[in-house]
Amino acid sequence: MTDAAFVPDSVRSTGQALLSLQGISKRFGGVQALTEVSLTIPEGAIYGLIGPNGAGKTTLFNVITGFYQADAGRRSFAGHDLPLRLKASAIVERGIARTFQNIRLFHFMTALENVMVGRHRCTRTGLLAALLNTRAAREEEAAIARRARELLDYVGLPASAAGRLANELSYGDQRRLEIARALATEPRLLALDEPAAGMNPTETAQLRVLLERIRDDGITVLLIEHDVKLIMGLCDRVAVLDFGRLITEGRPEAVRNDPRVVAAYLGGAA
Numbered sequence: 001m002t003d004a005a006f007v008p009d010s011v012r013s014t015g016q017a018l019l020s021l022q023g024i025s026k027r028f029g030g031v032q033a034l035t036e037v038s039l040t041i042p043e044g045a046i047y048g049l050i051g052p053n054g055a056g057k058t059t060l061f062n063v064i065t066g067f068y069q070a071d072a073g074r075r076s077f078a079g080h081d082l083p084l085r086l087k088a089s090a091i092v093e094r095g096i097a098r099t100f101q102n103i104r105l106f107h108f109m110t111a112l113e114n115v116m117v118g119r120h121r122c123t124r125t126g127l128l129a130a131l132l133n134t135r136a137a138r139e140e141e142a143a144i145a146r147r148a149r150e151l152l153d154y155v156g157l158p159a160s161a162a163g164r165l166a167n168e169l170s171y172g173d174q175r176r177l178e179i180a181r182a183l184a185t186e187p188r189l190l191a192l193d194e195p196a197a198g199m200n201p202t203e204t205a206q207l208r209v210l211l212e213r214i215r216d217d218g219i220t221v222l223l224i225e226h227d228v229k230l231i232m233g234l235c236d237r238v239a240v241l242d243f244g245r246l247i248t249e250g251r252p253e254a255v256r257n258d259p260r261v262v263a264a265y266l267g268g269a270a
């Protein structure tokens, strides 16, 4: 059974909030996908979002990243209101970058070019300067390429991968490349939609090390993941959705033993 009066610890606590959601609801026709979800992601955390199939994880993720507009609720990011109507591109500009469950790279561009595309969102030189190939535009392009190479190295791709087409890379490397492209927008919150999906155990272990590094370098991480073992071992906090409601939220060891979570996953009553 869900507990409608549940208020997560992280909502009660003050300070350190990077992203706060209050009373977020979303309906698709006759389906109430989210009902008054409130949670706060503390800055500097790896924050996991789990729940059984159809619980509303992807919907909430899409609301956070501007791909869906919530019907009701409020949200704030880094102390500023983040209006529900903001589009995905505006959300990126505010400092939230995402990856996708099904890899969405530009497959016939090189790995380096894929990351440079992400970086171009942050450039200052205008289109006219780029077309005229001014010195400022050339210098900026060189700086973008330099930063893109750094990011490829940061996510663990070998230097030889930079010039290869994205679709020639291994699955695990494509996932890393997606993360590099998201990081190229210099986010404060990196939102990952099932980053370990389809990975073998070695790739998953490497991903874990990378995500901890990203967190330790000051970028907050949000992830949806079906690999509960990975979530429990990696996350600082975990939120659990069931039938569109937040049923519990807290440290992994507390969430793991919460009877509401056990019941949600087993499909029984708490």
Ligand SMILES: Nc1ncnc2c1ncn2[C@@H]1O[C@H](COP(=O)(O)OP(=O)(O)OP(=O)(O)O)[C@@H](O)[C@H]1O
Pocket: 028, 029, 031, 032, 033, 051, 052, 053, 054, 055, 056, 057, 058, 059, 060
């Ligand atoms: N675009 C949509 N149109 C209609 N219904 C939708 C849409 N997206 C999600 N839903 C419904 O909303 C509910 C929540 O779905 P959602 O995909 O958010 O769950 P989930 O927890 O991510 O599930 P899964 O783990 O299976 O990916 C489900 O009943 C789903 O069928």
